[in-house]
Amino acid sequence: MTAIRIENLTRTFGAVRAVDDISLDIRHGELFTLLGPSGCGKTTLLRMIAGFVDVESGSICFDGRRIDALPAHRRDTGMVFQNYAIFPNHTVAENVAYGLRARKVPAAEIASRVDKALERVRLAGYGPRSPHQLSGGQLQRVAIARALVIEPAVLLFDEPLSNLDAQLRTEMRIEVRQLQQALGLTAIYVTHDQEEALAISDRIAVLRRGKIEQVDTPERIYRMPQTAFVAEFLGSTNMVPGIAGAFDGRNTPVAAAGTEFTVRGEVAAPGAPVLLSVRPEALRLRDGSGGSLVHARLALREFLGPVQRLHATLPDGTQIRISALGGQALDLLPGAPLSLAYDPAQITAYPAP
Amino acid sequence: MKRFATIVTLAALVLLAVFLLYPLALVLDASFRIDGTGGLTLGNYAAIVKSRYYLGSIGNSLFCAALATAFACAIGIPLAFCLARIDIPGRALLLTLASLPLVLPSFVSAYALVLLFGHAGVVTTTLRGIGIPIGSIYGVPGIVIVFTLTLYPYVVMPVLAGFQAVDASMEEAARNLGGSRPYVIRTVLLPIVMPAILAGGLLVFIEALENFGVPAVLAEDRPFLAVDIFKLFAGESDANPAAAGALSVLLIACTAIALLVQRHYLGKRRFSTNARSAPAKLPLTPGLRLTATIVSWGIVIASLLPFTAVLMISLLRFRGPVLTWEFGLGNYATLLSGSYRPLLNTLTLASIAAVATMLIGAPIGYVVARHRSRLSGLLDFVGMVPFAVSGTILAIGLIIAFNSGPLILTGGWLILVIAYVVRKLPFAIRSSSAIVHQLDPSLEEASINLGVTPSKTFATLTVPLMASGLVGGLVLVWITAASELSATIVLYASGWVTTTVVMYHAIEGTGAGLAAAAAAVLILVTAIPLLLINRRINKQESTVI
Numbered sequence: 083m084t085a086i087r088i089e090n091l092t093r094t095f096g097a098v099r100a101v102d103d104i105s106l107d108i109r110h111g112e113l114f115t116l117l118g119p120s121g122c123g124k125t126t127l128l129r130m131i132a133g134f135v136d137v138e139s140g141s142i143c144f145d146g147r148r149i150d151a152l153p154a155h156r157r158d159t160g161m162v163f164q165n166y167a168i169f170p171n172h173t174v175a176e177n178v179a180y181g182l183r184a185r186k187v188p189a190a191e192i193a194s195r196v197d198k199a200l201e202r203v204r205l206a207g208y209g210p211r212s213p214h215q216l217s218g219g220q221l222q223r224v225a226i227a228r229a230l231v232i233e234p235a236v237l238l239f240d241e242p243l244s245n246l247d248a249q250l251r252t253e254m255r256i257e258v259r260q261l262q263q264a265l266g267l268t269a270i271y272v273t274h275d276q277e278e279a280l281a282i283s284d285r286i287a288v289l290r291r292g293k294i295e296q297v298d299t300p301e302r303i304y305r306m307p308q309t310a311f312v313a314e315f316l317g318s319t320n321m322v323p324g325i326a327g328a329f330d331g332r333n334t335p336v337a338a339a340g341t342e343f344t345v346r347g348e349v350a351a352p353g354a355p356v357l358l359s360v361r362p363e364a365l366r367l368r369d370g371s372g373g374s375l376v377h378a379r380l381a382l383r384e385f386l387g388p389v390q391r392l393h394a395t396l397p398d399g400t401q402i403r404i405s406a407l408g409g410q411a412l413d414l415l416p417g418a419p420l421s422l423a424y425d426p427a428q429i430t431a432y433p434a435p
Numbered sequence: 436m437k438r439f440a441t442i443v444t445l446a447a448l449v450l451l452a453v454f455l456l457y458p459l460a461l462v463l464d465a466s467f468r469i470d471g472t473g474g475l476t477l478g479n480y481a482a483i484v485k486s487r488y489y490l491g492s493i494g495n496s497l498f499c500a501a502l503a504t505a506f507a508c509a510i511g512i513p514l515a516f517c518l519a520r521i522d523i524p525g526r527a528l529l530l531t532l533a534s535l536p537l538v539l540p541s542f543v544s545a546y547a548l549v550l551l552f553g554h555a556g557v558v559t560t561t562l563r564g565i566g567i568p569i570g571s572i573y574g575v576p577g578i579v580i581v582f583t584l585t586l587y588p589y590v591v592m593p594v595l596a597g598f599q600a601v602d603a604s605m606e607e608a609a610r611n612l613g614g615s616r617p618y619v620i621r622t623v624l625l626p627i628v629m630p631a632i633l634a635g636g637l638l639v640f641i642e643a644l645e646n647f648g649v650p651a652v653l654a655e656d657r658p659f660l661a662v663d664i665f666k667l668f669a670g671e672s673d674a675n676p677a678a679a680g681a682l683s684v685l686l687i688a689c690t691a692i693a694l695l696v697q698r699h700y701l702g703k704r705r706f707s708t709n710a711r712s713a714p715a716k717l718p719l720t721p722g723l724r725l726t727a728t729i730v731s732w733g734i735v736i737a738s739l740l741p742f743t744a745v746l747m748i749s750l751l752r753f754r755g756p757v758l759t760w761e762f763g764l765g766n767y768a769t770l771l772s773g774s775y776r777p778l779l780n781t782l783t784l785a786s787i788a789a790v791a792t793m794l795i796g797a798p799i800g801y802v803v804a805r806h807r808s809r810l811s812g813l814l815d816f817v818g819m820v821p822f823a824v825s826g827t828i829l830a831i832g833l834i835i836a837f838n839s840g841p842l843i844l845t846g847g848w849l850i851l852v853i854a855y856v857v858r859k860l861p862f863a864i865r866s867s868s869a870i871v872h873q874l875d876p877s878l879e880e881a882s883i884n885l886g887v888t889p890s891k892t893f894a895t896l897t898v899p900l901m902a903s904g905l906v907g908g909l910v911l912v913w914i915t916a917a918s919e920l921s922a923t924i925v926l927y928a929s930g931w932v933t934t935t936v937v938m939y940h941a942i943e944g945t946g947a948g949l950a951a952a953a954a955a956v957l958i959l960v961t962a963i964p965l966l967l968i969n970r971r972i973n974k975q976e977s978t979v980i
Contacts (some may be wrong), residue, residue, distance in 0.1 A: 132880075133884075152887075155886050155888050155889070160884070161884040163880070165875060167877035169882070213450075227882075228885070433751060
């Protein structure tokens with residue numbers, strides 16, 4: 083169990099600030115996810131913690147002890163690599179034992195710990211096998227066992243599931259989460275997959291261009307994104323530019339896309355340009371009246387099984403997406419008028435960039 | 436990790452500075468001094484420009500190299516295409532045989548030409564006997580033939596890889612858009628393999644320009660750069676180290692320009708298409724397929740014929756320079772009667788040099804591939820310099836540098852090993868960095884992350900992973916060191932005569948039988964390890980995959 087404190091961490095590559103003055107507090111036993119698009123600096127930050135990228139300025143502490151000047155092999159982190167990095171010239175058991183040997187653990191203890199670790203990742207009996215006899219998912223489990231067995235201060239995951247197929251990925255992320263919780267290890271998890279991040283994290287930091295946009299629990303990140311970028315990156319939201327009207331004490335009307343949206347709270351000074359985030363599931367198809375409404379026209383309907391996605395055109399031609407349940411019988415042809423009801427509290431407004 | 440890289444880089448740079456750059460600087464220096472040691476002068480260069488002999492020497496060398504390059508491309512490109520795209524019987528064997536001329540000593544091939552078509556050659560005398568006159572193969576014709584037949588694999592190998600790297604969809608797309616097959620070859624395939632052709636062609640040009648053994652055997656009295664440099668430096672009567680220096684500088688300038696042209700051109704163009712599916716074999720009529728088969732096998736057999744001829748002739752009895760049709764092991768008896776020392780020397784020196792080259796080259800290749808920095812970039816560049824320097828010139832530089840002063844090496848075995856190591860270092864660096872490029876860097880990171888120090892990770896994880904490739908490199912260095920002539924002939928001392936030196940002197944003198952036996956021994960010494968390693972590499976590859 084280790085608490086990690088990162089203060090004012092910076093790293094530049096040429097003119098690019100890959101990690102730009104990042105400060106973070108990661109708690110004991112937390113699964114903390116670094117989420118962001120490629121090039122946002124999440125992997126650089128993880129590799130700085132592991133010791134593979136030099137720290138330019140700032141500090142990293144494990145339980146109050148500075149580790150950023152230590153060489154990588156003395157940081158006591160267990161890293162799970164994107165491409166597994168299983169040593170092809172060693173057996174599965176030798177791979178798992180690798181870190182224990184480096185720590186000069188007695189041979190008898192190594193054998194029992196390796197067996198236990200392989201059992202934990204449901205690979206009992208696979209020890210004598212050669213890595214090339216294993217599937218991608220099994221190799222991934224070996225990589226996890228190898229990182230766990232040394233009981234590291236911190237577990238580091240560098241997009242560990244991105245090379246697996248979709249179904250295996252959802253299975254493995256549950257296993258990763260359960261192992262991490264069972265062992266009570268602090269873990270930092272890098273991914274660009276927002277669903278994966280939401281599914282397994284205690285907290286998420288959303289990164290963009292080397293800076294942190296928001297640090298929060300998955301629920302709050304999704305429901306209360308603090309910036310337009312976070313709103314857009316988590317879930318496919320509709321971003322509609324508009325002009326704020328006068329606050330009526332409860333809601334603010336925003337003129338946008340040739341119609342008007344009602345947004346909870348005072349979002350901006352009257353006349354100020356704003357950006358509205360309208361989640362597809364926040365809009366409901368209604369034939370009757372009640373609640374706030376906008377009018378649109380159906381452009382295209384995608385039936386996806388459990389859900390269906392409607393593409394609609396707002397009065398000024400702006401395209402938006404609406405999610406509806408797959409079971410809902412919709413007898414609509416392109417061009418049909420739609421009345422869309424919504425809760426003003428579910429629409430968030432940001433100052434226009 | 437960084438410290439390890441810095442230490443390796445600095446150590447390698449120091450080594451190269453002492454044993455490569457410093458000797459070359461001395462050669463350059465000598466070329467600007469009166470008699471090689473006196474006051475500064477441009478006179479040595481002026482003398483070359485004024486001399487018809489030296490201008491002819493430069494002209495002959497460039498002309499032969501250019502012609503050999505053109506011919507090597509002319510047979511190498513079609514052969515590569517046939518190997519890549521036509522279902523030729525015995526393709527795998529053909530491919531192995533086609534790479535043999537690269538490691539077999541080219542001056543042996545040249546000597547075979549002399550034995551067959553020379554003044555007293557088997558074919559010459561036979562034809563003359565039945566009244567058919569035959570032109571002389573000495574000079575340009577023979578030299579170009581030998582260069583073409585021994586260097587064309589330099590074109591075949593990269594171009595073959597190029598043809599195989601063209602994704603099938605590329606050609607299908609061109610066909611789908613309405614291109615006929617010849618049109619597609621001209622507009623899609625050839626442009627894609629053009630960098631490979633250029634790379635191979637320039638390699639042929641450089642090797643031909645630098646080669647000492649072939650013109651030494653076949654030039655007779657015609658001037659050739661590599662031979663003249665040797666004679667001017669080591670000749671008994673007309674030694675002129677300053678002129679040798681000036682000619683050396685001109686030769687290095689030629690090869691360096693060729694190398695820079697290649698780098699410049701290749702640096703700008705990248706045509707790799709990340710082939711997923713190799714293009715299908717061409718559907719050919721039986722007649723065309725037969726023609727392709729005959730041509731492909733013909734080229735390869737022709738290039739190996741001189742070597743087989745030498746092997747056979749070495750078993751025949753010579754009466755003076757005249758060959759008889761009687762079988763006998765007399766030639767080998769002559770070769771070994773003096774002493775076993777030359778053969779033993781060859782084996783010992785090649786072994787030490789091969790191990791040393793890989794021990795030095797592997798860490799350099801690793802650092803160059805893994806740790807990009809300004810310093811490692813410099814190392815990458817300096818490490819390639821030996822490509823542009825012929826063995827003779829390096830040897831001359833080593834003699835000037837280590838004949839006196841704090842470090843005296845001349846007359847011993849170490850200077851030979853140093854010359855071999857420096858000459859073969861680019862190959863060791865290239866081959867090991869190619870292996871490292873195929874190793875996932877996260878393997879090493881995983882090891883370090885698990886608590887193993889970077890230097891121990893390199894020794895216990897990276898080196899074993901590189902092993903199969905390193906063994907292949909080791910054997911190739913061993914072979915080329917065992918058959919090295921151009922530096923050896925300058926550097927050898929009485930106790931350290933090698934088989935190549937014995938052969939060279941036998942050719943110079945009248946020991947035709949002795950030369951044939953020495954040549955045969957060289958062929959065996961180089962071919963046997965190659966065949967052994969070929970099986971081993973195949974086995975390793977199948978277990979890795």
